[in-house]
Amino acid sequence: MSVRISREPGHFAVLLNQPSWLDPGLYGPDLARALGLPRSDTVRMCRLQRGILFEGGTEVQAAAAVKLLSDHGIAASAVPDDALPLLPKPVHVSLANIDPEGLGTPSLAGGGLPREWQWENLALMCAGILVGADAQTAALMEKVEEDTLADAQDRRSLAERTLEKARSRVFPMKAELARPGGDVADALASALTRRKPAETTVEGFGAISVVLDMLFTRPLERLRINGDSRVTNLPRSGSRAVDLHRAVNELARLATSATIPGAALALADGADSGDYVFEDLVQFDDHCRWAYYGRLQRK
Numbered sequence: 001m002s003v004r005i006s007r008e009p010g011h012f013a014v015l016l017n018q019p020s021w022l023d024p025g026l027y028g029p030d031l032a033r034a035l036g037l038p039r040s041d042t043v044r045m046c047r048l049q050r051g052i053l054f055e056g057g058t059e060v061q062a063a064a065a066v067k068l069l070s071d072h073g074i075a076a077s078a079v080p081d082d083a084l085p086l087l088p089k090p091v092h093v094s095l096a097n098i099d100p101e102g103l104g105t106p107s108l109a110g111g112g113l114p115r116e117w118q119w120e121n122l123a124l125m126c127a128g129i130l131v132g133a134d135a136q137t138a139a140l141m142e143k144v145e146e147d148t149l150a151d152a153q154d155r156r157s158l159a160e161r162t163l164e165k166a167r168s169r170v171f172p173m174k175a176e177l178a179r180p181g182g183d184v185a186d187a188l189a190s191a192l193t194r195r196k197p198a199e200t201t202v203e204g205f206g207a208i209s210v211v212l213d214m215l216f217t218r219p220l221e222r223l224r225i226n227g228d229s230r231v232t233n234l235p236r237s238g239s240r241a242v243d244l245h246r247a248v249n250e251l252a253r254l255a256t257s258a259t260i261p262g263a264a265l266a267l268a269d270g271a272d273s274g275d276y277v278f279e280d281l282v283q284f285d286d287h288c289r290w291a292y293y294g295r296l297q298r299k
Helices: 025-034 037-050 060-071 133-141 152-168 173-178 184-193 239-253 262-269 281-297
Strands: 014-017 052-057 076-080 095-098 102-105 117-120 122-130 200-202 206-217 220-226
Touching: 014 060, 014 281, 025 037, 025 060, 037 052, 052 060, 052 281, 060 076, 095 239, 122 239, 122 262, 122 281, 133 206, 200 239, 206 239, 206 281, 220 239, 239 262
Parallel strands: none
Antiparallel strands: 014 052, 014 076, 095 102, 102 117, 122 206, 200 206, 206 220
């Protein structure tokens, strides 16, 4: 999620032209000096950004950040806060069908005929895997007893290990796809009984969640499919990550006019990557805003 320096009107945000990992150890101190902020804020800024470095900065701070990143070969832009789009609140879709013409869903307005959302009206598709809360806690504490954090050197060492984990968090999608079918029996039972499918646990990522957002323009609606949703014409594998990959792959094939950021394309390809791994939905939403802003600029 992007760091918001101020909520006062008339401020600026800094956006990377392409999402990139900003090493907090390398960029954090320089950004702290350039922006006049505590180093802890700029380290968090680097670690959490997914395209939007920060919001609510002054014009001077935004210009300084853009110049610093440019000096390191990273293209970025300073834009007014109010130029960043606010996306509609997502509407969860529990049942969907992917057709050649569009996405079929039940009516969102209560009773009535099913609704088909035409692919030509799909502006943006973003998808990601959310790290389980249990894994995040383990990554943060690494089973270190509280009394061992009293020493400043221990705290520094723990922070360094946490940042290293963030750098190396690459989701093993190829290994998930190579699993022998997953728990197909459980997936079939879930489909027949309409109960929630079992959790998917991946080493280093905990009990993962998945999210797939589609922004349609006619009408303007943001539809969300998650691990509890059922896509009727795609088989369930027993792995939420594999099911997400299959859905994104099929959507990318059909929705040719939609903006699909690189993170979702990596998911569609089944690549091992950290680009589509998010800590929570807030970070994912910021990534969606960054991607939609890019689409608006290209129109």
